[in-house]
Each structure stands twice: as structure tokens, then as C-alpha cells.
Amino acid sequence: MTMKRLFLIVLLLLLAVPVVLITKEFVHEPDRDAVGVPITGSAAQVAQGKYLALAGNCMGCHTVRGGAQYAGGRAIATPFGTLYSPNLTQDKTSGLGNWSANDFWRALHNGKSQDGSFLYPAFPYTNYTRMTRPDSDALFAYFKTLTPVAQANRASELRFPYNQRPLMAVWRALYFTPGVQKTDPAKSVTWNRGAYLVEGPGHCSACHSSRTTLGGSSGSLEGGLIPVLNWYAPSLTSSNEAGLGDWQQSHIVDLLQTGISQRSVVFGPMAEVVRGSLQHLSEPDLQAMAEYLKSLPQIDTPSPVPVALDERTRVLGSKLYEKHCVNCHRADGTGIPPNYPPLAGNRAITMDSAINPVRMVLNGGFPPSTHGNPRPYGMPPFAAVLNDEEVAAVVSFTRNAWGHRQAAVTPFEVSRYRAVPGD
Structure with missing residues (x-):
């Protein structure tokens, strides 16, 4: 065999492997025939499905603020363009009214729609594939109880080539492996x-x-x-x-x-x-x-190299902290937990990335209103009170006080996130 022929054979083999892997995505659907649980619509099955919908926060994506529950239409921004969540109500035209439990399992487990087209992973089927078939069926039983809402699904607004669904086969070959969660017999x-x-x-x-x-x-x-x-x-x-x-x-x-x-x-x-x-x-x-x-195994990452905060930033940050922050977070950074969190030793402050504390100073925010904390205490926004240099100084001060030794934040970093809307 000549070297030229050998080279051509190797090249063809190298080309064949990705072709086979990508082609497999169109036809391979593991566990598609997994035995389901009859959709009886019993109170117990529906209650289990409703609970799973809460566990998955399905309403968070599939409900527009002020809109009908689970009717879809919420914009989901991605680096590749905007997707809009689909209608999950029982409308037969735009919702799940004509879906079967097998269709629903196919979507959750294999990331494919009723017609076999690839779903975009903004729908986290990469996680939902771990769910059991009985849980999938219970979730579907709950969705079958939803009142039909005739709200057409809005087409995605993805840039080329990301708007070409068949190309999702490449993505899936790289990043998606269907499979139910495995039980670890060594664990409780x-x-x-x-x-x-x-x-x-x-x-x-x-x-x-x-x-x-x-x-x-x-x-x-x-x-x-x-x-x-x-x-x-x-x-x-x-x-x-x-x-x-x-x-x-x-x-x-x-x-x-x-x-x-x-x-x-x-x-x-x-x-x-x-x-x-x-x-x-x-x-x-x-x-x-x-x-x-x-x-979870804890990774002990190397401690940061101590950073000496320049005197001007330290003095300015200290003054701003005393003026705006000390009443809630205390001079020693211990706060008044649980309502006013400690800043001393707070990993949200000392992480390499300072984006979260910068955004909190700029936009403020509230913890969620919950059954256990119905009237949460919040933090006011300071975007209109402090300029970029001042925000950088006060965040840098907290990242270098009470034993912290993290890199200072620059005014340029603050300016990047000043235009980002708050939550």
C-alpha cells in the first residue's frame, strides 16, 4: 500500500467519525420506549406533577410577567440571540393539547420535539434527561390539567447559523448524553x-x-x-x-x-x-x-496573593463605607444576620470576580419574599449617588478589609456594569 493511499484511508476515517456521531443524533433516542405510568389524572399524580413543576421552576420561563400561567412567550436572551418559551397549556394548536406522554418524555429525556426536531438547550433537557419516566409522566399529568390558552408560540430570533436547527446535531454530539440519574449505592x-x-x-x-x-x-x-x-x-x-x-x-x-x-x-x-x-x-x-x-468535594484553590490597596482608594472607600454601609453591615463587617448579611469573610465579596458586589452597590436589591421571610430587608441602589470611582473604591475597600486581600476594582469595570439593568 502506497503512502498516498494510506493517507487517504486515514483521512476518510477521520472524516467518517464526526459524520457518524452527528448522524446518530438524528436517529438515536435512548430509552424512548421506557415504560410509562398511565396518565390517570388522579389527585396524587397531578399533585406530584405540580410539585415537580415547582422543583424545576417551570413557570419561571414559561410565564410572561402579568400573562397567563404556563402560556409561554417569555424572552430568554442568549449570546446567540433571543428565544421565546413555548406554550405548555392544553391548547391544541399552540400548546400541549395534542401531545402524548411519550412525546413529553421524548422532549425531557432526548431533547426532541413532537416532530423530532432538536430543541434548543435553553430548555434544560441536558438536566431533565436525568428525570425518571414516572416523574415525567406525573409532570405531564399536571400540565394536562392546565386551562387551554390560545397564545401562539413566537419564533426564535437567533442569528445565523444558530437559527438552523439541524446544526444542533453538532452541539448535541459535543455536549449532550441522554441518561437517567444513577443511584449511588454507597450513599444514603x-x-x-x-x-x-x-x-x-x-x-x-x-x-x-x-x-x-x-x-x-x-x-x-x-x-x-x-x-x-x-x-x-x-x-x-x-x-x-x-x-x-x-x-x-x-x-x-x-x-x-x-x-x-x-x-x-x-x-x-x-x-x-x-x-x-x-x-x-x-x-x-x-x-x-x-x-x-x-x-460535594471542595476544591481548595490557592489563596490570592495579598494586594496592597493604594492609599487614596483605601481612604475614599473607608469614608464611603462609614457613610453608606456601616449602619447595616457594622464597622467590623459582621452585619446583623440574617437580615443584614456579614461582609467580613463573605465569599461573595472575596471571589476573584467582583461583578456581583459591584452590581449590588449600583442596583441594590432584595432577597425574595418567601413564606419564611415575607417582608425581606433590602439594599438601596447607589448608582445615582456614587460615581464610578466611588463605587470602585467602596467595593475595593470591602475586598481589602477585615483580613480580605483581593484585587481592587477599577472605575472602568464599574462603568461596564452601570448600564446593565438591575433585577
Whole structure:
């Protein structure tokens, strides 16, 4: 065999592998014939489905503010353009009225619509694939009880080539593997339940993981910037960010259930998750999630090299902190938890990324109003009170006070996020 012929054979093999992998995405649908549970519409099945809809915060995406519940139409901004959530009511033209339980399972488990077309991963089927068939059927049973709303689905506004659905085969070959959540026999029943909720219906990795340039996620919980929203979802596996290994389990449950705890307070996108989803979960399920999150291996990232804050910034930041912040957060940064969180030792302040504290100073915000905290205390916005240099100074001061040693924030960084709308 000549070298030229050998080269051609190798080249053809190299070309054939991606072709085979991509072609497989069109025809391969694992577990499509998984045995379902009859959709009886019983009170128990519907209640289970409603609970799962809350666990997945389905209404958060599939309801426009002020619109009919689950009728879709909410704009979901992505780096590739804007998508609009579909109608989940029982309307036969625009909703799920003509769908079967098998169609619904196909969407959740394999990321394909009723007609077999690829769904965009803004719908987190990469997580929902972990859900069991009985849970899928219960969720569908609940959606079958929704009053039909005749609201046409709005077409996506994605840029070329992202608006070409067949090209999703490439993305899926790279980033999506269907499969139900596996039980770890070495772990407790409670731990496995927590893992299922966090990795499956709760789809926590949709925010708490980094993204590639094509929007692919590692599926881990190592933290990442939420595209377009410009909030940083901290790592749940890093002791320097939001790693929960040294938290009391009760404090984790408090944070998930009420939005506040002795250790921290949720703001931004996480506040919406707590308000619309987590506060409605049962105490045993919240305990299970807390047990699982607390057990995640903690990555001890290197401590930052101490940064000497220049004297001008330190003095200006100190004066601004004393004027605007000390009443709630105290001179020593200990705060008045749970309503006014501590800043001393607060990882939201000391993370490498300062985007969240910058946005909080600019836009202020409130924790969610929950059953356990119906009248939350909030933080006022300072965008109209402080200029870019002053915001940078006060955030830099908190990142270098009380033993903190993090890089200073520049006025340019503040100016980048001043135009970003608050929550």
C-alpha cells in the first residue's frame, strides 16, 4: 500500500467519525420506549406533577410577567440571540393539547420535539434527561390539567447559523448524553434524593457552571458567569467561592427555603429561583439537597496573593463605607444576620470576580419574599449617588478589609456594569 493511499484511508476515517456521531443524533433516542405510568389524572399524580413543576421552576420561563400561567412567550436572551418559551397549556394548536406522554418524555429525556426536531438547550433537557419516566409522566399529568390558552408560540430570533436547527446535531454530539440519574449505592437514600433534585429537575448546573463559546456546559457546579444576565453564579465546589462544605446543614436549608441565613443572603437570579421554586419544596427534600451540596468535594484553590490597596482608594472607600454601609453591615463587617448579611469573610465579596458586589452597590436589591421571610430587608441602589470611582473604591475597600486581600476594582469595570439593568 502506497503512502498516498494510506493517507487517504486515514483521512476518510477521520472524516467518517464526526459524520457518524452527528448522524446518530438524528436517529438515536435512548430509552424512548421506557415504560410509562398511565396518565390517570388522579389527585396524587397531578399533585406530584405540580410539585415537580415547582422543583424545576417551570413557570419561571414559561410565564410572561402579568400573562397567563404556563402560556409561554417569555424572552430568554442568549449570546446567540433571543428565544421565546413555548406554550405548555392544553391548547391544541399552540400548546400541549395534542401531545402524548411519550412525546413529553421524548422532549425531557432526548431533547426532541413532537416532530423530532432538536430543541434548543435553553430548555434544560441536558438536566431533565436525568428525570425518571414516572416523574415525567406525573409532570405531564399536571400540565394536562392546565386551562387551554390560545397564545401562539413566537419564533426564535437567533442569528445565523444558530437559527438552523439541524446544526444542533453538532452541539448535541459535543455536549449532550441522554441518561437517567444513577443511584449511588454507597450513599444514603437522602443523599441520592438530593443529587437527583440538584442534578435533574433543579438543573442547578444550568447557572453554576462555565460555558464554552458554543454554550456547552460541563454539567459540574464549578461556577460561571450567567450569559447576558451578567451575574456570576459562584462555584459550589470551591472553598473560596460558595463551597458549602463548612456550612451547617441547617444554614443551607434556611438559604434555600427563605433566601436568607446566618451565613449569606441570595440576590439576583438566585432570588427568583428561591421565590418561584425552592421555597415550595418539602423540608425533607431541602434537607436532602443540603446534604448533597454539603458533601460535594471542595476544591481548595490557592489563596490570592495579598494586594496592597493604594492609599487614596483605601481612604475614599473607608469614608464611603462609614457613610453608606456601616449602619447595616457594622464597622467590623459582621452585619446583623440574617437580615443584614456579614461582609467580613463573605465569599461573595472575596471571589476573584467582583461583578456581583459591584452590581449590588449600583442596583441594590432584595432577597425574595418567601413564606419564611415575607417582608425581606433590602439594599438601596447607589448608582445615582456614587460615581464610578466611588463605587470602585467602596467595593475595593470591602475586598481589602477585615483580613480580605483581593484585587481592587477599577472605575472602568464599574462603568461596564452601570448600564446593565438591575433585577
